Amino acid sequence: MKKNMINRRSFIKGGFAGAAAASALKNKESKAAGDFDHYPNSMGVLVDVNRCVGCRSCEAACNKEQNLPEPEKPFNDYSVFEEDVHHDDNKHEGGHHGGPRRRTDETRYTVVNKYEVPEIDHPLFRKNQCNHCLEPACLTSCFVKAYTKTPEGAVVYNPDVCVGCRTCMIACPFYIPTFKYSSAFEPRIMKCIFCYDTRLKEGRPPACVEACPQEALHFGKRLDLLDIGRKRIRNNPGKYVDHIYGEHEAGGTNWLYLSPVSFDKVGFDVHVPHEPIINFVRDFLSIVPMVLVIWPALFAGFHLLANKKNANQHDQNEKEA
Amino acid sequence: MRRRLRKNVRYTFWIIAAGSLLIYAQPGWSFDPADAPETVTIDGLSELYEPVEFNHAQHIEMAACSDCHHHTVGTVSTRWNCIKCHNNPQESDSISCSDCHTKDRFGSSYLATLDDPELFHKEKPGLKGAFHLNCIGCHQDTGGPTGCEDCHIMNEAGRKRFNVGEYAPNRQ
Numbered sequence: 001m002k003k004n005m006i007n008r009r010s011f012i013k014g015g016f017a018g019a020a021a022a023s024a025l026k027n028k029e030s031k032a033a034g035d036f037d038h039y040p041n042s043m044g045v046l047v048d049v050n051r052c053v054g055c056r057s058c059e060a061a062c063n064k065e066q067n068l069p070e071p072e073k074p075f076n077d078y079s080v081f082e083e084d085v086h087h088d089d090n091k092h093e094g095g096h097h098g099g100p101r102r103r104t105d106e107t108r109y110t111v112v113n114k115y116e117v118p119e120i121d122h123p124l125f126r127k128n129q130c131n132h133c134l135e136p137a138c139l140t141s142c143f144v145k146a147y148t149k150t151p152e153g154a155v156v157y158n159p160d161v162c163v164g165c166r167t168c169m170i171a172c173p174f175y176i177p178t179f180k181y182s183s184a185f186e187p188r189i190m191k192c193i194f195c196y197d198t199r200l201k202e203g204r205p206p207a208c209v210e211a212c213p214q215e216a217l218h219f220g221k222r223l224d225l226l227d228i229g230r231k232r233i234r235n236n237p238g239k240y241v242d243h244i245y246g247e248h249e250a251g252g253t254n255w256l257y258l259s260p261v262s263f264d265k266v267g268f269d270v271h272v273p274h275e276p277i278i279n280f281v282r283d284f285l286s287i288v289p290m291v292l293v294i295w296p297a298l299f300a301g302f303h304l305l306a307n308k309k310n311a312n313q314h315d316q317n318e319k320e321a
Numbered sequence: 322m323r324r325r326l327r328k329n330v331r332y333t334f335w336i337i338a339a340g341s342l343l344i345y346a347q348p349g350w351s352f353d354p355a356d357a358p359e360t361v362t363i364d365g366l367s368e369l370y371e372p373v374e375f376n377h378a379q380h381i382e383m384a385a386c387s388d389c390h391h392h393t394v395g396t397v398s399t400r401w402n403c404i405k406c407h408n409n410p411q412e413s414d415s416i417s418c419s420d421c422h423t424k425d426r427f428g429s430s431y432l433a434t435l436d437d438p439e440l441f442h443k444e445k446p447g448l449k450g451a452f453h454l455n456c457i458g459c460h461q462d463t464g465g466p467t468g469c470e471d472c473h474i475m476n477e478a479g480r481k482r483f484n485v486g487e488y489a490p491n492r493q
Contacts, residue, residue: 053467204429205427214450214454215426215446215449218427
């Protein structure tokens, strides 16, 4: 009797394997159709680490444009670049190459960090903010659809529907969305929205771009920016590494970067996969509806079958009595 | 008599030859640095900063005209990418920075002009970018001032923007 029975563990295992195999087969056929077709004319910003002089004008402009709280120090105070040096929490951002690591938080949508690299005789500066992914992980992970990717390229956020689960913060490969802990009962994620409401919607560049004196931030159509980036790399041999960060990272981002040194030395995570984050869970997520639909019916059937005999016996017993 | 005439002819020849040589050797002869302004008031950032009085006369002594004015002042550029087209050493009608470098570099109307597939200067910096890229680049090489407030004095709006002075953050 016991020989023929499948124990619960192996049954579940088999169920998962079967479902995974089914979804893998299905995925091969329908991948292209399932992929989000990117907005071809979306705008972006090309950030040239070579040009940034660390003046913090972008930080100041962002603070006023987005009505963010007063900063701890004035925006012309450059001692902030020396904050949090070798902070362990920030190891993901640049590893052990040293240098300070400030992060975006509920009071600042963008920060500029300073990096000393041995091969260059002056410090390098790198601006950090939301990269506005083509297929944002924050958006795809959000179960209340609080995020929207606009045709202009911005990833915007709607606090009215947000329940404060903070899944987006975990999903983002760039550690950008931050939670407004000071108002936890009115959940609010704080992150750069590409100045969508006040500027991008009207075709104007974000406040940081307009403030940048060095044109280290170059606003334009994403596709044009890729051309400009490649041209800059080609026309200035030795001045840039041959890579545009954000062309493929996380499936592509609307903010793109050029750097004179390998990107991990100026605070970029070079291990970010080259496909959208959703692709890593798409296979698994495709099983979920199947499990939800098939399993209840299946187990209800088992239950009924298993109890049929008992029920019949019960009826007979009643008749006899 | 005859000998004297010959001498005169010879002199005249040499003078004309030397004169024409002088003209030939100075293609930019029509542009005279002496005509250039002593100072130029740059007030593109007047929203946040006091205007900058740029000492043009001082900079003439330190840099070649074409270092800032490119091909517009009657000299041929030395940059290979420029002389492909700008090989005619002729002074332009206008040599002012703002005539070519737009103030609203990333505004939609300017960006629309970049859609022209024939356009070569797709990456031409705006006025602010042109100033800073050129000025800071040279100042870094020559030891000139490079700090923001070395050139720009904040006005009230600037101090508000940067939380400086009367707008400095006061933490209890």
